Amino acid sequence: VELEKSLLSDHELRLLEDADRISRQQSGDYDSDEEDTADQEIITAKDMEDAWEQKLQKYHTAPRLLESVDMDFSSVDRCLGDNLILLAKQQVGSEELWLLPQLQWEAGETLRQTAERALDTVPGADFKARFLGNTPCGVYKYKFPKAIRTESSVGAKVFFFKALLSSHNPSQTQKGAFMWVKKSELQNYLKPEYLKQVNRFVISI
Amino acid sequence: MTTMVSRVVTGLLSRQCARPCSLTGLDANLRHSHWFPSVMALKTSPPLRAEPMKKKKVDPKREQLRRERLKKKLKKLERVPPELIPIEDFMPSAKYLDETRIRSLPQLPEEENERRALLLKEWSRYKQAQHKAEMNAIEQALEAQREALKELRLESEELYRAAIRPDPTLLPFQHQGPSYTPAKDNYQAPEGKYTDITKVYTQ
Numbered sequence: 001v002e003l004e005k006s007l008l009s010d011h012e013l014r015l016l017e018d019a020d021r022i023s024r025q026q027s028g029d030y031d032s033d034e035e036d037t038a039d040q041e042i043i044t045a046k047d048m049e050d051a052w053e054q055k056l057q058k059y060h061t062a063p064r065l066l067e068s069v070d071m072d073f074s075s076v077d078r079c080l081g082d083n084l085i086l087l088a089k090q091q092v093g094s095e096e097l098w099l100l101p102q103l104q105w106e107a108g109e110t111l112r113q114t115a116e117r118a119l120d121t122v123p124g125a126d127f128k129a130r131f132l133g134n135t136p137c138g139v140y141k142y143k144f145p146k147a148i149r150t151e152s153s154v155g156a157k158v159f160f161f162k163a164l165l166s167s168h169n170p171s172q173t174q175k176g177a178f179m180w181v182k183k184s185e186l187q188n189y190l191k192p193e194y195l196k197q198v199n200r201f202v203i204s205i
Numbered sequence: 206m207t208t209m210v211s212r213v214v215t216g217l218l219s220r221q222c223a224r225p226c227s228l229t230g231l232d233a234n235l236r237h238s239h240w241f242p243s244v245m246a247l248k249t250s251p252p253l254r255a256e257p258m259k260k261k262k263v264d265p266k267r268e269q270l271r272r273e274r275l276k277k278k279l280k281k282l283e284r285v286p287p288e289l290i291p292i293e294d295f296m297p298s299a300k301y302l303d304e305t306r307i308r309s310l311p312q313l314p315e316e317e318n319e320r321r322a323l324l325l326k327e328w329s330r331y332k333q334a335q336h337k338a339e340m341n342a343i344e345q346a347l348e349a350q351r352e353a354l355k356e357l358r359l360e361s362e363e364l365y366r367a368a369i370r371p372d373p374t375l376l377p378f379q380h381q382g383p384s385y386t387p388a389k390d391n392y393q394a395p396e397g398k399y400t401d402i403t404k405v406y407t408q
Contacts, residue, residue, distance in 0.1 A: 061386040080387055110367040111357075133375060135368045137346065139353035157356055164380060200349040203342045 014045040073179035076168055083204045084180040086127070086165075087189060098189040100198070101178075102158055111136060115161040129163035137162045138201040140194055160201065287408040 022044075064080060072078060088101040103118035105111065112134050119127055136159035143155035181188075183204040187195055358365045 062389040064386050077387070080383065111364055112368075131372075134370055134372050135350060136353040136357065138349040139356045141356065157360065159353055159357065197349070201346045203346060 011045060018044040018046060073181065076165070076180060078180060079182055082182045084182060085186065085202060086178060087181055088178040097191070099194070100160060110134070111159055112161060126169050127165060128167040130166050131161060131163045136160055138197055140197040142193070160198070162201070290406040290408065
């Protein structure tokens with residue numbers, strides 16, 4: 001629609017002129033002296049267009065979705081079209097679960113510092129992240145199973161912080177310890193209650 | 206001395222003019238003009254006869270006043286408001302008003318128009334759904350954050366206050382968003398030299 005409403009551009013005018021000139025040359029009574037083009041252009045606009053077309057076809061962009069990289073869960077470049085969340089394997093009580101990287105808070109430091117430490121201690125590649133603010137973006141609280149409950153601690157609260165990855169340095173030593181998942185794949189790895197809370201602040205279009 | 210001489214000369218001149226014109230025509234008239242004081246006097250020209258200017262007492266003050274008046278006038282002239290810089294975008298240049306540039310459009314059939322109208326409606330519906338989804342997601346995230354802060358407050362006041370503190374390193378915030386295709390390895394972008402011909406106006 002925009003093309004229709006616009007005026008003819010310089011390039012298009014040139015195309016029309018060239019076409020006119022060629023038709024005049026090919027018609028019978030053509031007198032080259034009448035042509036007042038001092039600069040007889042050897043390259044017509046049409047040729048230039050063709051050259052540009054060819055150049056475009058030669059250029060290939062890098063592929064958007066690569067099957068092989070998509071399958072590798074621990075690479076940062078998988079599924080470039082979606083937002084990815086980092087999951088790390090954590091030991092909780094007696095089980096090993098896939099969770100967002102977490103650490104026990106220690107007295108004397110802010111929650112954000114705990115979160116930074118948690119990111120550092122994720123085994124494997126060292127990630128540098130940019131934290132978006134001091135406040136937590138979500139909370140998940142759960143009660144310990146009856147066996148572990150003591151007088152003072154009935155349960156635990158997990159606070160989540162949001163951060164954007166700024167740089168990563170993959171080292172090949174430990175591969176199974178963490179992975180990057182899309183929001184839709186989260187449900188395969190997280191517990192339902194946990195997942196419900198996490199889903200609220202993870203935004204993916 | 207010289208003043209007396211000049212007065213005497215002018216006296217002679219006036220007496221000479223009173224005589225009837227017995228003298229031969231033009232010559233006499235020429236001689237009687239003030240450029241030639243008298244035939245008898247030395248042949249002097251006005252520049253030679255000029256005297257140095259007399260000093261008047263109130264001169265420096267008068268000159269100062271004159272200078273001040275001129276300066277005031279200059280200031281008034283310079284107080285003109287600065288010229289408005291013309292905005293290039295608001296004035297269509299002459300080459301776009303050329304008639305040869307008008308595109309001749311083919312008349313679109315009815316079906317094409319209908320198809321376009323329906324497409325626009327689809328698009329608006331899609332965009333509305335997208336917007337709603339985005340708003341909902343943001344609302345949920347905010348709600349989650351509010352709850353988190355509430356819980357934190359229940360836990361410990363100190364941590365809560367630490368969390369609420371604004372982060373000075375956050376703003377100004379810059380983030381490179383995703384591009385449609387990932388970056389190619391070892392790609393050399395074609396280098397183009399260009400000369401900037403934008404007109405710069407100074408006020």
